[in-house]
Amino acid sequence: MEIASETERKYDVAAEFQLPDLAGRAGISSTDGAQTHELDATYFDTDDLALMKNRRTLRRRTGGEDAGWHLKTPGDGGSRTEHRMPLDGELVPAQLTGLVRAIIRREPLKPVARLRTHRVETPLRDAAGNTLALIAQDQVIAERDGREQRWQEVEVELVEGGPKLLAAIEKLLLKAGATPASGPSKVARAFGNPPPAAPAPTPQNPVLRYVRDQRDAITGFDPGVRQGDPEAVHKMRVGTRRLRSTLKTFKRSFPEAADLNGELKWLADLLGQVRDGQVQEAKLLAGLDDAGPQFVPVAARIREHLDRQVADGRAALDDALESERYLTLLDRIDQLARQTTAEKDPINRARKSLAKADGLLDEALAHGEDHELHDARKAYKRARYAVEVFEPQAGKPAKRLVKALTTLQDGLGAHQDSVVARELLLELGEDSFWFGVLWARQEQVGRDTYAELPPVVKKSRKTKLRRWLA
16 A cells, blocks of 8 residues: 655636646746546445545546545645555455544445546646646546536645645636635535534533543544554554543443443553564664674564564454454444533542552552552553543643653553563573573663652652642
């Protein structure tokens, strides 16, 4: 699959519209080399146009220089991201279907419109011959439900130029009689430019608002997870953990969601199989490239083991994302996000969660047991998520406490990472001296992180950080 970012603007024009002379304007030196293309595109969507309502378009197009399957999704700022696949077969490629699965769920994608476009495309070049942008004059025939529409439009797409060029070209086009496009895409115009799906009203209850935010994170990072983006895997896992923690901490608000914790753990564990191996490999192999030839077989053994773990986890995750179990989980999460009632004084839950974490850490520090420190870390993570619920309304005090708890949790996490790393090195290294050297390094990391905890704990418990919770 080829992925590209595109920045373009569209304009409606009358049949008699004449493209203004752009040479000598806005850094454009030449407008030679226009090409003509006959484009034939079939657009796919669900019966209720779920893709279009969520600002996505999927088409199979012949003609032009980029014939193939194209899925366009919202990008950063005013850009769009285009996912391209070869023109194989009449059925939507499974990879593209996967990228919109969180939107369409079980609904089939079917042809909904056909657009034929006679395009005259002109490159706009600078003095050095670089293509700054492409400007296309399109004559469009749209067919849907046995009806036909015709119109003309102009499309400007940046290549090597920047936003200022777009603005300058727009000024010239508007002066020549063009108007900003009435809709976001050709196929949307064919359907009368249906409005995008209206966002649900923002819940006033902070717990319900937080639940909705995590739903949006889980579904929003779904496409990136399917494409193997490590950051998307991490953020989807965090969203899953936050939601699971919220259902536990504020369980009185969600009496019918007790069984959902197990399903969220299932998803988080699958994501963790991929994420943890990647993080662990990076930490264990850091600095080994320059550590000497004696570490070459050690690094190879670690890399082989963790790469296999990540690959196995990736395969299991891919299967899960296409399963009915996953779709049912998304449906259940949607139900939670639509909930309108919750307990009236939820902040008390955050206080109790934080107090419990404090108690567990005090015991762990008194005993010096790794497993107790790990339990305290998990408790602080849950407490931090509970505090995050109130950030929008509590403002800076809540943000400061979240920051302090994050620092503490990170310290406990670094200690736990060293414990896990030592266990792995014992498993892989047997009696090897050089594995023992790495084990000793991780043991030192454990000592260092443990020694750094007291001042971090003290800071997280300052009265001024927690006063707003009282």
